[in-house]
Amino acid sequence: MRFKCTSCEQAVAVEDTKPGEAVQCGSCGTVLNVPEPFDTGYIIGEFCVAEHIGSGRMGEVYKAYQETLVRDVALKVLDNDMAEHSEHILEFFKEARVAARLNHPNIVQAYSVNEEGGYYYLVVEYVFGQNLRQMIDDRGKLPVNMIIRLLSQMAHALDYAWTTEGLPHLSVKPENILIDSKGQIKISDIGLAGSRSRFSEGDYKYSSPEQILNLKVDTRADIYALGVTAYEALAGQVPFDGKMKDVNKKHLEVDALSLKELNPSVPKDLVTVISKMMAKHPDDRYMSFDDLAKDLRLLRRYANDMGTTSNFSTKIFKTRFSFTENRSRQRRKGLKLQVMTAIVTVLLLLGIIIFNSDKSVDKTIKVDKGDTKRLNEFSILSKAMDQSISSVEAFTLFKKIENFLAKYPSSQQAEECLEWREAVLEIILRERRQNDFFSEESSLAQEQNENLNESEDQNLPSQDLGELAVQSERDSLRRDILRFYLGKKTSVELLTFLKNSEAYDPLWSAQFAQIIVKASEARSALGDSGETLSGLLIKKDKKDIQVSSIQNDIVMAEVDGEFKSFSLGTFNLKSLESLLALSSDYPREDALSLLFWFRNFHNCVLKENDELSDLEVFLIEEAQKMAKFDFEAYLEAAKRSWQRNETGTALAQITALKQKYKHSVLYQTDKKKVESLEDKIKKSVSKRGKK
Numbered sequence: 001m002r003f004k005c006t007s008c009e010q011a012v013a014v015e016d017t018k019p020g021e022a023v024q025c026g027s028c029g030t031v032l033n034v035p036e037p038f039d040t041g042y043i044i045g046e047f048c049v050a051e052h053i054g055s056g057r058m059g060e061v062y063k064a065y066q067e068t069l070v071r072d073v074a075l076k077v078l079d080n081d082m083a084e085h086s087e088h089i090l091e092f093f094k095e096a097r098v099a100a101r102l103n104h105p106n107i108v109q110a111y112s113v114n115e116e117g118g119y120y121y122l123v124v125e126y127v128f129g130q131n132l133r134q135m136i137d138d139r140g141k142l143p144v145n146m147i148i149r150l151l152s153q154m155a156h157a158l159d160y161a162w163t164t165e166g167l168p169h170l171s172v173k174p175e176n177i178l179i180d181s182k183g184q185i186k187i188s189d190i191g192l193a194g195s196r197s198r199f200s201e202g203d204y205k206y207s208s209p210e211q212i213l214n215l216k217v218d219t220r221a222d223i224y225a226l227g228v229t230a231y232e233a234l235a236g237q238v239p240f241d242g243k244m245k246d247v248n249k250k251h252l253e254v255d256a257l258s259l260k261e262l263n264p265s266v267p268k269d270l271v272t273v274i275s276k277m278m279a280k281h282p283d284d285r286y287m288s289f290d291d292l293a294k295d296l297r298l299l300r301r302y303a304n305d306m307g308t309t310s311n312f313s314t315k316i317f318k319t320r321f322s323f324t325e326n327r328s329r330q331r332r333k334g335l336k337l338q339v340m341t342a343i344v345t346v347l348l349l350l351g352i353i354i355f356n357s358d359k360s361v362d363k364t365i366k367v368d369k370g371d372t373k374r375l376n377e378f379s380i381l382s383k384a385m386d387q388s389i390s391s392v393e394a395f396t397l398f399k400k401i402e403n404f405l406a407k408y409p410s411s412q413q414a415e416e417c418l419e420w421r422e423a424v425l426e427i428i429l430r431e432r433r434q435n436d437f438f439s440e441e442s443s444l445a446q447e448q449n450e451n452l453n454e455s456e457d458q459n460l461p462s463q464d465l466g467e468l469a470v471q472s473e474r475d476s477l478r479r480d481i482l483r484f485y486l487g488k489k490t491s492v493e494l495l496t497f498l499k500n501s502e503a504y505d506p507l508w509s510a511q512f513a514q515i516i517v518k519a520s521e522a523r524s525a526l527g528d529s530g531e532t533l534s535g536l537l538i539k540k541d542k543k544d545i546q547v548s549s550i551q552n553d554i555v556m557a558e559v560d561g562e563f564k565s566f567s568l569g570t571f572n573l574k575s576l577e578s579l580l581a582l583s584s585d586y587p588r589e590d591a592l593s594l595l596f597w598f599r600n601f602h603n604c605v606l607k608e609n610d611e612l613s614d615l616e617v618f619l620i621e622e623a624q625k626m627a628k629f630d631f632e633a634y635l636e637a638a639k640r641s642w643q644r645n646e647t648g649t650a651l652a653q654i655t656a657l658k659q660k661y662k663h664s665v666l667y668q669t670d671k672k673k674v675e676s677l678e679d680k681i682k683k684s685v686s687k688r689g690k691k
């Protein structure tokens with residue numbers, strides 16, 4: 001484990017020691033006591049724990065500092081109970097990945113999800129401020145304007161999550177609403193509904209009737225919970241209090257006490273909005289957060305005029321509100337009916353399961369011929385199980401088994417498949433643990449090499465499995481990574497990203513991590529000191545040449561014992577070198593370094609007719625797109641300068657364009673266009689000269 005020395009602030013790494021034992025700091029010699037995991041100073045991944053913030057259903061929450069990115073973060077560490085179940089971990093990772101895709105000013109940003117030493121933790125934006133629970137506890141009833149603002153911001157965030165990812169929050173409550181020091185509202189834990197609900201019965205005081213009844217839920221369940229939250233913040237008490245059983249009953253059947261009576265300063269219109277949010281039947285609520293946001297906008301617009309007697313906007317609300325008292329009552333009846341139906345259904349199901357459990361497998365479901373082949377693949381895996389199966393293969397197989405189960409959930413073969421799925425998951429997790437290559441910077445390269453050698457030495461268990469490993473899931477992940485890479489992300493960001501994706505595709509991530517590290521080295525060598533990239537093998541005029549150095553657009557290389565220089569623009573399109581001729585400045589270096597290292601990393605030299613890997617093809621395509629963009633931008637700039645009569649600039653621009661692209665396909669294709677513009681510019685220049 002690692003922790004920070006309290007004296008010199010350097011990281012101290014210790015092995016086989018227990019918390020409380022005395023050790024000496026390797027840097028300054030101070031004698032220190034080994035802290036408990038997650039005590040202040042404890043280091044996990046690249047995060048140094050600062051303090052414990054609180055506890056939730058998923059586990060403990062800590063404030064920590066991320067030195068590489070110089071920022072505070074919050075670490076949400078999974079409970080041991082939860083971390084013991086591989087399927088929960090997988091779900092946690094899956095949900096965290098979806099959460100990380102969300103990007104909204106009113107949503108606590110999820111950064112990454114990691115594992116170290118058996119601890120699984122989510123890293124999220126740290127919100128410096130208070131949560132709504134603390135505010136209600138400290139201040140009692142909160143101001144009307146603040147709640148309208150809170151509702152609006154929450155509505156935007158929840159609408160965004162629902163419309164972009166189809167994610168309901170399903171745990172909206174004051175504890176999850178954070179208010180930062182500038183008054184900005186941020187909702188936390190979005191996307192983690194499944195992981196959270198595993199270990200508790202839920203936030204019953206905020207649960208919508210449909211959640212209580214276990215019916216299908218959508219974003220309207222969040223509308224209900226947010227209504228309850230707003231009610232509590234304004235009334236200083238929840239609408240329904242007591243034991244879970246009683247509260248559930250009240251959610252289903254009882255109307256809350258009048259908010260107006262509990263807090264006369266709440267305007268009638270706001271009372272109406274909150275009542276509509278808390279309607280028992282989802283159809284009587286706002287249909288979406290967007291609808292709610294519209295009413296809130298109206299409320300805010302008139303906020304200055306709002307008073308206890310104001311009813312200026314009632315007209316507007318009335319036209320929008322779709323429900324009447326009558327309909328509401330009908331709904332309630334309907335709801336009761338649904339409760340009865342739900343109970344009867346559960347009893348029936350229980351009956352069926354108890355008395356006729358054999359029939360839960362429908363043996364008549366036939367597996368298609370094509371899909372029977374899949375089962376053979378699964379059985380091949382079974383034989384190869386104890387041999388070396390890479391995690392990539394395991395992951396692909398896992399996906400396949402999942403698909404099979406989704407298609408034939410109650411077939412005879414499903415049971416066997418479930419067992420295989422479990423076993424495959426084990427492999428994935430085992431590999432994940434083995435690939436923990438980010439724990440120590442210094443041993444990074446060595447560990448990666450080990451991982452790589454291991455994977456190279458592996459005998460692929462079968463042709464079938466080998467093919468399985470090249471599946472689309474993996475490719476899309478690669479694409480993400482490459483986009484990141486080409487999108488000028490820093491290496492640190494990329495490494496963090498890889499660390500997360502490693503759970504998904506550990507082997508490839510490990511390889512790519514090495515490429516990134518090396519490519520960054522190459523890039524900095526290219527950029528600053530002009531140091532060599534000697535040793536790189538590239539293909540030129542059908543010969544393998546060894547690069548001596550690359551600077552700007554010039555490659556120095558030894559060919560037949562002689563040092564020669566080449567313009568990068570002269571490299572063949574189909575080889576990886578063509579990237580240089582095609583891409584614009586920054587990405588060109590990145591992409592090329594990456595490709596060089598990719599090739600060298602695999603100890604192979606690109607031959608003229610070599611088939612390019614998917615990765616390379618993709619990189620080349622990306623580079624081509626970027627180059628096209630760059631080329632057109634040059635052309636457009638020259639044209640504009642010429643139109644503005646800035647002929648000197650125009651000439652310089654067109655000359656630069658030609659110099660940069662004269663060897664590229666882009667130039668060949670648009671040669672006429674370039675030359676005709678050049679002609680026009682030159683004519684203007686000479687006209688000016690004559691004048």
Ligand SMILES: Nc1ncnc2c1ncn2[C@@H]1O[C@H](COP(=O)(O)OP(=O)(O)OP(=O)(O)O)[C@@H](O)[C@H]1O
Binds near residue numbers: 056057076189196
């Ligand atoms: N990103 C964050 N920044 C600052 N404090 C946070 C952050 N996330 C959570 N907290 C605080 O940590 C505590 C525990 O949060 P957590 O989300 O784990 O549990 P909860 O919301 O109280 O309950 P539940 O797990 O049921 O959602 C809360 O007091 C919360 O305000």
